[in-house]
Amino acid sequence: MLPLRQPFDVAHDDAQTNAAQTSGAPMTLGRAIVITSGKGGVGKTTTTANLGVALAKRGAKVALVDADVGLRNLDILMGLESRVRHHVLDVLEEKVELDEALVRDKHFPNLFLLAAAQSREKDEVDTESMRDLIEELREQFDYVLIDCPAGIEMGFKNAVVGAQEAIVVCTPEVSAVRDVDRVVGLLGNAFTPKLIINRVRPHLVHKGKMLSVEDVNSILRLPLLGVIADEPDVIVSTNKGEPLALRTDTATAKAYHTIAARIAGEDVPAPMVEYKETFIDKLGSLLGGRR
């Protein structure tokens, strides 16, 4: 059985940090968290965008960093692609100041995006400069969320170098579990990665056609931040550039807000997805289980 109540071990209060930074007290550095997975397409960027929005909604100052040089997408998910003028490499190469490269979010004045370069290569990023850049961001922000590219090449190393915490995103597929397991190994002992299990389809789990949360975590054995269901509205929100966490009324939006609360140190249970038999399911089984 999994521990369902697993708040972050380092309690952290957004309001306190803000107060400390404005009152000139000894400066507290923000938390740099890398969101990674190994396998692509499991929802790293979607998770980064939604947790960014959810943390910003709580009043925290949040910077989102797209580390996927050459294949950036976080700007699209945030609906900010036409506002991006400069990118990470411009800052690293000192062509522009950090403040000029940060794009302010449309909805939250305390949420910013630092876009990746699209027409450059990942090996053009200097790992040490990247570490310094994340540190500089931590001086200004409560949270720095780093969206890691797929794979475990240079892009992964540069995304991880400045982070102190890691969130790994996994889907209930054997291939994704194997890749996450490998990434957890590569992250090493400096990190205690927290797990988000994404794209769970409860009716498939119920039928035994998809790995369950327990199956996934019996292999990975990581502290669980939460479980997110596979809903078609994720695709719609990606295409529209409006993260689901902008709302508060849908199940998926609520799950992101709960995960954000857990990241902030609140002792609330991890969001889970439950199987509920719908009318269509009943009808389906009646008609011979076509779906």
Next chain:
Amino acid sequence: MKARKIVLTSGKGGVGKTTATVNIGAALAKRGHRVILVDTDIGLRNLDLVLGLEKRIVFDLVEVIEGRCQVRQALIKDKRFESLAILPAAQTRNKDSITQAQMARLIDELADMADYVLIDCPAGIEGGFRNAIAGADEAIVVTTPEVSAIRDADRVIGKLAERSIPMRLIINRIRPDMVRSGDMLSIDDVCEILSIELLGIIPDDEEIIDTTNRGEPLVLGEGYRLRSIYEKIVRRLEGDLIPFTNLDAPGFFGRLIGALKAG
């Protein structure tokens, strides 16, 4: 006769490259061809899992390149088809363990032993991507109808075009109901943006999840909806002119739900 050397690539991860490689490979084998599938995702291999061959791995691609074993020793024959084999990637090595020239030589060597060599490319456009395309003379670009996947595919198409590699497109995980309601980009939208020849359209179907997890390619099973879709893709690959399935025609169940909603 040398084999056709085809790389399956996408830029974005998780769009279905490995699943497509395995099902196209198995469908080709079923048609009597000798097929070798090459997993180039060094460090994050998965092709072996999707075919259920993970327990049979003895040697891997890097060991072949380093001359520690013969190619034939590293190839794993499929349990179901003698004519289908995989060359697994190394799991505990880095993608920079090999060079593009070494990969090109290896793919060439494999091409002497088969009719088709399908190369499963890792996500991204880093060294692993450059290695995977080094030995290929054709490409299949796999994408999904999402803005992010299409932008990444476009970037990959540019890189393949630089090397004059001919390419065709598979659009994966289409949900006809969402296209109809305007919540998903249509086939025409995607083709217009990417403007390369279309090879296949694969609907989003839950049966793929279970078969992938069990390591049983659905083209080898019975009664799967996606089987005929893959078989048509393979026939197009072989030069047959096969019309595309009209996904807009709702099936019995779709009509029933439509009627219930309307009522």
